[in-house]
Amino acid sequence: LCQNRRRKVKKVIVIGGGPAGMFAALAAAQNGHSVSLLEKNEKLGKKIYITGKGRCNFTNLHMNENCYYGNSEFISRLLTEVSAKCVITEFEKYGILHREKDGYVYPHTNQAATVVNGLCHACTQYGVTIYEDCEVEQITKKKEFLVHTSKGDFNSAYVVLATGGKAGKESGGSESG
Numbered sequence: 001l002c003q004n005r006r007r008k009v010k011k012v013i014v015i016g017g018g019p020a021g022m023f024a025a026l027a028a029a030q031n032g033h034s035v036s037l038l039e040k041n042e043k044l045g046k047k048i049y050i051t052g053k054g055r056c057n058f059t060n061l062h063m064n065e066n067c068y069y070g071n072s073e074f075i076s077r078l079l080t081e082v083s084a085k086c087v088i089t090e091f092e093k094y095g096i097l098h099r100e101k102d103g104y105v106y107p108h109t110n111q112a113a114t115v116v117n118g119l120c121h122a123c124t125q126y127g128v129t130i131y132e133d134c135e136v137e138q139i140t141k142k143k144e145f146l147v148h149t150s151k152g153d154f155n156s157a158y159v160v161l162a163t164g165g166k167a168g169k170e171s172g173g174s175e176s177g
Contacts, residue, residue: 009034011156013147015136017044019058021162022119023090028160029126036154037128038147040135044123045116047164052104056112058096059087062103091115094122 012028014021017039025037037044048056061084065072088098088105096118097108107114123130135150139159147154 010158011144012036012158012160013038013145013154013156014160014162015147016162016164017041017130017132018047018162018164019045019115019119020164021160022123024160024162025123025128026094026119026126028158029123029128033158035126035128036156037123037130038134038136038149038154039130039132042133043116044120044130044132048116049112051112052106054112055106055110056115057104057106058091058098058115059084059105060103061100061105091118094118
């Protein structure tokens with residue numbers, strides 16, 4: 001009944017070192033893959049430092065589909081599947097304790113650096129190789145992906161694009177993704 005099947009380790013490249021990129025890198029690494037995280041800025045999580053006026057409100061206890069633009073049915077389903085409690089639990093797994101004020105959830109320290117440091121530490125603990133100041137120039141795919149960057153070329157079986165949007169140009173936001 002209990003078969004010991006080994007999953008083949010795949011190389012995964014995650015492009016973008018914001019919270020989505022770090023969580024994607026962690027998920028892949030926790031599933032036994034060899035992960036490289038590429039960030040064009042000089043440090044991971046640069047936009048995190050400016051969220052919530054530097055305190056990083058990472059979720060809200062009062063979120064609903066009316067808080068977002070777009071397909072309200074999809075958003076409602078997503079918020080049901082990934083509740084604020086789920087988000088809090090995920091952050092706690094990486095040592096990021098929380099506090100709440102008026103429904104906004106912040107790291108217990110009230111400092112965005114706590115979130116960045118916790119996620120960076122978790123990436124290191126799970127063996128994610130981090131490349132900062134590493135701009136992706138081109139991605140091609142034949143049998144595998146070839147990612148051309150300012151720091152050389154990377155091959156991988158999978159690429160996760162988590163580059164965010166163009167908001168916050170002063171903190172690295174662009175349309176490059």
